[in-house]
Structure formats: structure tokens, C-alpha cells
Amino acid sequence: MAPTEAAEAKVLTREALPVRSEDDVVLVRRRARELAQRRGFDGFAQAAITTATSEIVRNALVHGGGGEATLEELDRGGRAGVRLTCRDEGPGVLDLERALRGGFSVTGTLGLGLSGARRLVDEFEVRSAPGAGTTVVLTKWARR
Numbered sequence: 001m002a003p004t005e006a007a008e009a010k011v012l013t014r015e016a017l018p019v020r021s022e023d024d025v026v027l028v029r030r031r032a033r034e035l036a037q038r039r040g041f042d043g044f045a046q047a048a049i050t051t052a053t054s055e056i057v058r059n060a061l062v063h064g065g066g067g068e069a070t071l072e073e074l075d076r077g078g079r080a081g082v083r084l085t086c087r088d089e090g091p092g093v094l095d096l097e098r099a100l101r102g103g104f105s106v107t108g109t110l111g112l113g114l115s116g117a118r119r120l121v122d123e124f125e126v127r128s129a130p131g132a133g134t135t136v137v138l139t140k141w142a143r144r
């Protein structure tokens, strides 16, 4: 394994933002972009973390009844990263496997939110249990 990959991810900053309204979704989205810019992400990587954040935070609002988003600036062996942790205490994702495959949506849209977000980032984890809410953790690393 390359030394950079073996290094621990260091958390440089951390901020928690509420997810209670559509305005909050816009704010978290904007903040993700600001952090990506500050960490020196190129345009593609900025767009990726911004779009993924927006989809996941909107899901927490629409499907999870709201929750909390935490954004972190990371450094791993000199490589810049941004991580989103989004929690809600909603009903949980009923069929997670199907939801992650994409094309499944209870709201009648294309249902590319979860699967699209997963493709846009480098690390993606969903923890969800019926009645126990949903937590999504995703990380994007700057390209070298």
C-alpha cells in the first residue's frame, strides 16, 4: 500500500448543520462546495462532492423527516478531503440494496440520488435499519 493510503485521515475542521428545510439543504450544499474549494479541489471534484452532498441531505429531509449534516475537512498524508456525515431518525431505507442500485424511488423521480451519489465520491457507506433512521457517510479526496 502506498504510504499516503496508509496514513490516517486527520480531521482539520468539523461543523454540524441542521437539516430541517429546503433552505438548510441549500446551505449544506453551498458549504460543501466552499470547503472543497478551500481544500483545493478541482472543478470536477468540487461538483462531485457538492452534488452528492445535496442528494444525500435532501434524502434526509424528504425521506427521513430531517436530521443533521456534519461536514469535515480532512487531510491524509498531504491529500485533501471532504467528508459528509448525514443522520436522520426517519423510517430507514426499506430496501437498501434496491435503493443503491438506483431507479427505485418512492417519490416518483428517477431515483438516481443514492446510486448517483455513491458513484460521485470515493468512499460511501450507508447505515440504516427499519425504524432506526439512516446515516450516510461519504468522502471525496482531491485528485492528484
Ligand SMILES: Nc1ncnc2c1ncn2[C@@H]1O[C@H](COP(=O)(O)OP(=O)(O)O)[C@@H](O)[C@H]1O
Pocket (backbone or CB within 6 Å): 055, 059, 060, 063, 064, 088, 090, 091, 092, 093, 094, 099, 102, 104, 105, 106, 107, 108, 109, 110, 111, 112, 113, 114, 115, 134
Ligand atoms: N434518508 C432516508 N430515509 C429513508 N429512506 C431513504 C432515505 N434516503 C433514501 N431513501 C429511500 O431510497 C430511495 C432512493 O433514494 P434516491 O435514490 O435518492 O431517490 P429519490 O430520493 O428520488 O426517491 C428513496 O425513494 C427512499 O425510499
Ligand SMILES: [Mg+2]
Pocket (backbone or CB within 6 Å): 055, 058, 059, 113, 114
Ligand atoms: Mg433522493
